[in-house]
Amino acid sequence: MQNLDVIGRWIVIAGIALVVTGGLVWLLSKIPGVSQFPGTLKIQLGDSFTCVFPILASIVLSILLTIVLNVIARLMKH
Numbered sequence: 859m860q861n862l863d864v865i866g867r868w869i870v871i872a873g874i875a876l877v878v879t880g881g882l883v884w885l886l887s888k889i890p891g892v893s894q895f896p897g898t899l900k901i902q903l904g905d906s907f908t909c910v911f912p913i914l915a916s917i918v919l920s921i922l923l924t925i926v927l928n929v930i931a932r933l934m935k936h
Contacts, residue, residue, distance in 0.1 A: 897914025 861887070864928075895912055895915050899911040899913060901909045901911075
């Protein structure tokens with residue numbers, strides 16, 4: 859039964875992380891001009907479908923989050 863407690867805890871943590879990530883993506887979509895960043899792919903099919911992939915912004919965000927999470931992890935070890 860102890861294994862189920864650990865699995866349940868990880869599922870809850872993953873769910874919280876997913877909600878936070880979804881919230882951040884939603885907030886980032888509200889910033890005007892995100893589709894104008896360099897390195898952004900924009901696919902438009904007719905007038906009804908547009909898909910924007912901010913590749914460069916994703917890479918920069920990934921690097922920043924990696925740095926922040928590494929700093930937090932090092933501070934928690936000490």
